[in-house]
Amino acid sequence: MISVTNLCKQFGEVNAVNNLSFTIQPGDVVGFLGPNGAGKSTTMKMLTGFLAPTSGEVRILEHDLAESRQQILKHIGYLPEGAPAYGDMTVIQFLDFVANVRGLSGEHKKARLKAVVQKVELNEVLTQTIETLSKGFKRRVGLAQALLHEPDILILDEPTDGLDPNQKHQVRQLIQDLSKDKIVIISTHILEEVSAVCNRAMIIADGKLLFDATPAELQQRSRYHKAVTLHLADTNNIEPLTSIDGVADAEVDEHTGRVTLFAESGIELMPRVTEAIKAHQLKVDLLYQEQGRLDDVFRQMTAGEAA
Numbered sequence: 001m002i003s004v005t006n007l008c009k010q011f012g013e014v015n016a017v018n019n020l021s022f023t024i025q026p027g028d029v030v031g032f033l034g035p036n037g038a039g040k041s042t043t044m045k046m047l048t049g050f051l052a053p054t055s056g057e058v059r060i061l062e063h064d065l066a067e068s069r070q071q072i073l074k075h076i077g078y079l080p081e082g083a084p085a086y087g088d089m090t091v092i093q094f095l096d097f098v099a100n101v102r103g104l105s106g107e108h109k110k111a112r113l114k115a116v117v118q119k120v121e122l123n124e125v126l127t128q129t130i131e132t133l134s135k136g137f138k139r140r141v142g143l144a145q146a147l148l149h150e151p152d153i154l155i156l157d158e159p160t161d162g163l164d165p166n167q168k169h170q171v172r173q174l175i176q177d178l179s180k181d182k183i184v185i186i187s188t189h190i191l192e193e194v195s196a197v198c199n200r201a202m203i204i205a206d207g208k209l210l211f212d213a214t215p216a217e218l219q220q221r222s223r224y225h226k227a228v229t230l231h232l233a234d235t236n237n238i239e240p241l242t243s244i245d246g247v248a249d250a251e252v253d254e255h256t257g258r259v260t261l262f263a264e265s266g267i268e269l270m271p272r273v274t275e276a277i278k279a280h281q282l283k284v285d286l287l288y289q290e291q292g293r294l295d296d297v298f299r300q301m302t303a304g305e306a307a
């Protein structure tokens with residue numbers, strides 16, 4: 001378990017992390033979301049003991065991180081932001097080095113190296129120096145080193161940054177496969193990633209925790225939650241829709257021509273919309289109820305916070 005109490009980090013005048021408190025249990029896959037400069041990376045650095053807090057406490061697996069750092073770090077795999085690694089080492093030299101530092105040896109070391117190389121698909125670049133790798137491959141090397149010692153806690157700062165769509169999918173799959181009894185914390189700017197892999201979303205802005213719940217609960221906060229979107233063959237006449245009893249507002253997307261109808265509080269709009277379509281014999285080629293748009297909620301929540 002991770003338990004964070006009143007965690008603060010100041011850099012001069014900047015309150016990078018401002019009184020964060022939360023607990024995370026095994027099985028939790030937590031997504032840190034927030035605008036640039038919100039304090040996500042700084043929080044992750046403090047959770048890994050890489051950066052000392054200005055004040056507050058981090059307890060991991062029942063130990064105070066400040067007191068038992070070495071012991072706790074054995075249980076943590078950390079992928080920092082960017083692609084830090086020793087550039088003039090080859091991929092396999094670097095992974096072997098990390099394996100040694102992690103105390104792996106003999107057949108177990110060999111097996112772990114083989115497993116991570118296979119998992120993040122590094123075979124084709126094993127003998128290439130890290131500085132000559134593409135951004136995506138550097139990221140994969142970072143992931144491989146974080147996974148080598150099979151940690152209970154994985155802290156991954158933007159794990160899919162720079163990966164191609166296939167790799168993004170694969171890394172998300174990998175995180176999902178890992179998550180059964182582990183703690184995984186990822187930071188990301190990709191909102192869909194949170195829905196895809198996380199069971200918990202934390203929105204951080206200006207160093208403060210603004211939201212901590214499931215991605216579905218986050219979606220429910222969107223004004224698009226349960227709104228009805230449709231596309232008419234004749235996009236000019238939307239009056240039969242906007243005049244439906246219970247429609248509070250309507251929006252037309254200029255690019256797609258799609259119309260979104262927002263319900264008055266407590267009204268189920270879909271049955272009324274289908275009724276109106278029948279009654280007015282409207283030609284509709286698309287009709288669905290929205291789950292809620294994460295980017296909309298994110299903007300609402302973080303407006304006026306960190307830029």
Ligand SMILES: Nc1ncnc2c1ncn2[C@@H]1O[C@H](COP(=O)(O)OP(=O)(O)OP(=O)(O)O)[C@@H](O)[C@H]1O
Pocket residue numbers: 011014015016034035036037038039040041042043081
């Ligand atoms: N070593 C440092 N010295 C001074 N200021 C710092 C340092 N590290 C971070 N900051 C500042 O702390 C704030 C939080 O930065 P942090 O990198 O944690 O944000 P973030 O949420 O990870 O942003 P991003 O999404 O852009 O990666 C920013 O204002 C940043 O400029």
